[in-house]
Amino acid sequence: MTIEPLTPDELLTTTRSVRKRLDLTRPVPLELVRECLEIALQAPSGGNRQAWHWMVVTDPELRKAVGSYYERSHQAYFESGSSAGALFQDDPVRAAQQRRVGESSLYLAEHMGDVPVLVIGCIAVGDGGLPPGNQAGLWGSLLPAAWSYMLAARARGLGTAWTTLHLAYESEVAELLGIPGDVRQGVLIPTAYYLGETFAPAKRQPLDEVLHVDRW
Template structure:
């Protein structure tokens, strides 16, 4: 599967309803994606990331249960995508679709063949104040993983709602106390043909030259 860079960058979507829950994902394919992820930059070249690839059915179900519980609480709070842009019919319809697909993933996370959790070592704990420097040493690699997966016919989704139960999942997976989780990436083959660029705000509405 060959995808030109611009197409890869504009068609790597959060895949939820179209994840194939029945088709196994070869471990070597996940390893290939992670090898590419490790080429991403990190602050001071520390490379203090860690990656937990969860394929055990029992562990996936437990993580999925935590994720589903967190999703339902988030949805019921009214803060999910469905509650946004209610005064804009076009965006509101798109938000409803996003929310529906997120609900589906919340119900089926534990059935996804591979769950990849990106973590980072924090030493003495999370830094106070602005943490951009810390998470900036993990999140680019996670995005690289998603791009590599897309190029290999796999779908992923950027999720963080499991972090409401970070300590429980850390205990479940034996994650050390000085390692924090940053992202959960469900990974599976996807159904259907391909993906297209999403509708986005015009650049003119968000571009600021020299000053705001």
């Protein structure tokens, strides 16, 4: 499999959330997904527990069912007034960007079930379920690996997006896919070849607006 000739900085700054540009018609080989997940397994985890699990959904009917839950959750998210497209309306420049994000988010919600591969990153929590209070240590043992998967996919010509809206129906998706009760889902990553040629770094807030050295 061809690896894109990207420097580390290029890989990190051009791995974008791909929604409208996912190729919904081109199959993605399972071996390619496995290759990306092998990279993901090199990520750090708390205590080196490696408690992650990866649900890879390729069956058309199962993808359609997961997509239906996702679309239902996205509809509630949109109607809440807190969706991406509704944010920063007092800033004309940023509002325009947010509208584009909102439009692409809606497109993905309508087509989630058509994406060739859905990867759900999960983590084992044991019989006690999610710990009370701060859960950063738990999710910090899954999210770096999920991001590594997305970086590996980008380097191999695949587009991905970080999504969590399906978690409003986590128990229903777990039942659908046979995920055990002591395993919790953390992220849904639609995966497909992408359309077009290039991705560029996104416009972000200036570092000095969010940087705090020694004291806030």
